[in-house]
Amino acid sequence: MASLDDLKKRIASVKSTQKITKAMKMVAAAKLRRAQESAERGRPYSEKMNNIILNLSNGISDKENAPKLLSGTGENKVHLCVVMTSDRGLCGGFNSNIIKKAKSYFSKILNEGKQLKIITVGSKGNDQLKRVYGDKIIENISFKESKNANYFDADKVGRIIIEKFEAGAFDICTIFYNQFKNVITQLPQAQQIIPLNNEKGQNDSDESYEFEPDEDEILSNLLPKNISTQIFKAMLENSASEQGSRMSAMDNATRNAGEMVDKLTIEYNRSRQAAITKELIEIISGAESL
Amino acid sequence: MSEEFKIEIVNPEKSFLVKEDVLEVVVPAFEGEMGILKDHISIISFLKPGIIKVFSKSGDENYYVEDGIIEFKNNNLSILTSTIFSVVDLDKSKQGDLLKKAELEASKAEISDQAKYLADQKVEVLRSIN
Numbered sequence: 236m237a238s239l240d241d242l243k244k245r246i247a248s249v250k251s252t253q254k255i256t257k258a259m260k261m262v263a264a265a266k267l268r269r270a271q272e273s274a275e276r277g278r279p280y281s282e283k284m285n286n287i288i289l290n291l292s293n294g295i296s297d298k299e300n301a302p303k304l305l306s307g308t309g310e311n312k313v314h315l316c317v318v319m320t321s322d323r324g325l326c327g328g329f330n331s332n333i334i335k336k337a338k339s340y341f342s343k344i345l346n347e348g349k350q351l352k353i354i355t356v357g358s359k360g361n362d363q364l365k366r367v368y369g370d371k372i373i374e375n376i377s378f379k380e381s382k383n384a385n386y387f388d389a390d391k392v393g394r395i396i397i398e399k400f401e402a403g404a405f406d407i408c409t410i411f412y413n414q415f416k417n418v419i420t421q422l423p424q425a426q427q428i429i430p431l432n433n434e435k436g437q438n439d440s441d442e443s444y445e446f447e448p449d450e451d452e453i454l455s456n457l458l459p460k461n462i463s464t465q466i467f468k469a470m471l472e473n474s475a476s477e478q479g480s481r482m483s484a485m486d487n488a489t490r491n492a493g494e495m496v497d498k499l500t501i502e503y504n505r506s507r508q509a510a511i512t513k514e515l516i517e518i519i520s521g522a523e524s525l
Numbered sequence: 526m527s528e529e530f531k532i533e534i535v536n537p538e539k540s541f542l543v544k545e546d547v548l549e550v551v552v553p554a555f556e557g558e559m560g561i562l563k564d565h566i567s568i569i570s571f572l573k574p575g576i577i578k579v580f581s582k583s584g585d586e587n588y589y590v591e592d593g594i595i596e597f598k599n600n601n602l603s604i605l606t607s608t609i610f611s612v613v614d615l616d617k618s619k620q621g622d623l624l625k626k627a628e629l630e631a632s633k634a635e636i637s638d639q640a641k642y643l644a645d646q647k648v649e650v651l652r653s654i655n
Binding site for chain 1: 540
């Protein structure tokens with residue numbers, strides 16, 4: 236059994252851990268509110284963008300010559316996966332969930348005999364993936380220095396992807412991120428961005444638009460922007476998810492630490508009493524023997 | 526009959542401006558400035574750097590944009606843009622920063638004709654605000 240001193244030290248250490256997790260929870264809660272707000276504010280833009288592209292692609296006259304970003308290269312050999320994770324740890328299953336989703340997708344692709352290329356956004360994903368898929372990672376981007384997700388960063392990622400696409404480095408691009416549902420639920424998502432998946436559309440296709448300049452030119456201007464927009468959306472969802480996940484993880488940790496302190500305190504008191512009783516018995520039996 | 530329509534300007538971070546009482550909007554479309562009144566035909570176009578002029582019952586406003594897409598449908602004008610600044614709020618230092626960035630871009634040697642054209646436009650528009 237541990238000595239009284241050891242127990243005392245352990246209680247103190249668990250208590251200070253609890254203080255840290257409690258503080259982290261508070262910080263995450265404050266950041267979550269901001270992240271959630273910006274995720275909600277960012278939604279109209281990506282929705283409108285999607286709508287316009289839908290209308291445009293419905294109106295496009297020559298499907299054969301449509302921009303490659305929309306229709307794809309016609310092949311299905313090289314897959315590019317953009318795995319978006321956080322730069323910081325201590326956020327529960329947030330990063331592992333994305334990685335798990337991505338890994339199952341990777342093994343599916345590799346089993347089909349296709350080529351795989353990976354871009355990691357955020358250092359945590361890179362750390363977890365480089366052990367198994369180290370040779371597949373072609374780029375690692377991290378935005379440690381920027382505080383909040385901003386469009387400028389998303390645009391940078393978008394440009395890298397488009398550059399590689401135009402150089403013919405891949406045929407299909409999928410992004411992995413966590414969609415924020417609520418504080419305790421985040422859904423890992425795999426979303427294909429090149430070629431654009433527009434199956435659910437076809438809503439108000441009888442609406443006729445005037446285009447200036449023509450559809451093809453607008454589309455080729457718009458599609459790269461859409462890539463950045465989708466990445467930005469994923470970044471916003473991710474940052475809200477990260478804070479939500481961290482908040483609930485830290486909440487659990489604080490509670491567990493509380494339970495541990497209670498248990499240790501009981502153990503401490505018991506052994507203290509046992510020591511006192513033992514001493515008393517020794518004194519009494521010593522006095523009796525005289 | 527009222528001559529008003531609705532305008533909505535959104536940037537990636539938020540909904541920038543929503544107005545219901547707009548009489549006319551002049552946008553710097555890629556092929557030249559374009560004035561939009563109520564019951565304009567449905568149109569999609571994209572923007573070059575320039576000034577969006579919004580004329581409404583509650584006052585006129587000017588905005589500087591660097592790029593964007595506009596969609597007009599059922600008397601709803603949506604403008605999507607990644608860089609937008611209200612001309613009123615655009616102070617000298619901010620304007621100077623943007624101008625410097627645009628000039629730097631325009632002076633690069635290895636850019637495409639279109640990028641060069643866009644950068645020149647930025648410089649020109651930013652200078653004209655003074």
